[in-house]
Amino acid sequence: MRQAGRIVAEVLQALAREVRPGITTAKLDKVAEREIRKRGAVPSFKGYRGYPASLCASVNHEVVHGIPGGRALQEGDIISLDVGAIYQGYHGDAARTVAVGAITPQAQELVRVTREALEAGTSAARAGAHLGDVSGTIQRWVESRGFAVVREYVGHGIGREMHEDPQVPNFGEPGQGLILEKGMTLALEPMVNVGDWRTKVLDNHWTVVTADGSLSAHFEDTIAITDGEAEVLTRL
Ligand code: MF3
Ligand code: CO
DSSP states (O other), X not given: OHHHHHHHHHHHHHHHHHOOTTOBHHHHHHHHHHHHHTTTOEESSTTGGGOOOSEEEEETTEEEOOOOOSOBXXXXXXXXXXXXXXXXXXXXXXXXXXXXSSOOHHHHHHXXXXXXXXXXXXXXXXXXXXXXXXXXXXXXXXXXXXXEEOSSOOEEEOSSSSSEEEEEOSSXXXXXXXXXXXXXXXXXXXXXXXXXXXXXXXXXXXXXXXXXOOOEEEOBEEEEOOSSSOEETTOO
16 A cells, blocks of 8 residues: 555656646646556556546546546646556555646635645544544535535545545544544545535536536545554655
């Protein structure tokens, strides 16, 4: 899991360096696949329920599962890059939202709050804590800053499969839900909208967008539960 996580983190770093006005999301997908395979890993998204790419590239009001294509990024866009890889039978899964050149103060705040929400959720994730402590921490972090957490998509257990039990919502009640145990591995992934939390899926059956057209950001890490601070497996 550590090695799979490190590979995903390295690929995301390589992708973030490629992000600039004019680059297409299809080109970023090529980079993602090349960077995954050159490390001896396999892209886990490609072929998953028919998903056609190695990368999810979700721009502006796209929340998650944006399919890479001919769209060229423009100055002022934000893009969520989500990568999964399998290495020696284990999965890593992580996402970052990055700015394309200069972005508005509101977009900057959205990206910062979403990253911080993931960090706050990670800090709450330790052996003996309830899942609701993690979910509720993320929700409070986001809503107290005036943004909304997506409800229809959630984080998940991860290991030999990309998606394992339990589901890890980004909203919930402290003290509720299952008790975390040392050795559990989870993907925490807050998806945060400037406006309403509601989403819809485009006609391509994949791309999730905000129902109200507002901007959305997404950060995800694969973490391991310990007696102390969780170990973030997808951070360099
Ligand atoms: N990070 C996403 C998730 O946890 C990736 C799924 S995209 C898919 O669900 F293409 F693989 F479906
Ligand atoms: Co995930």
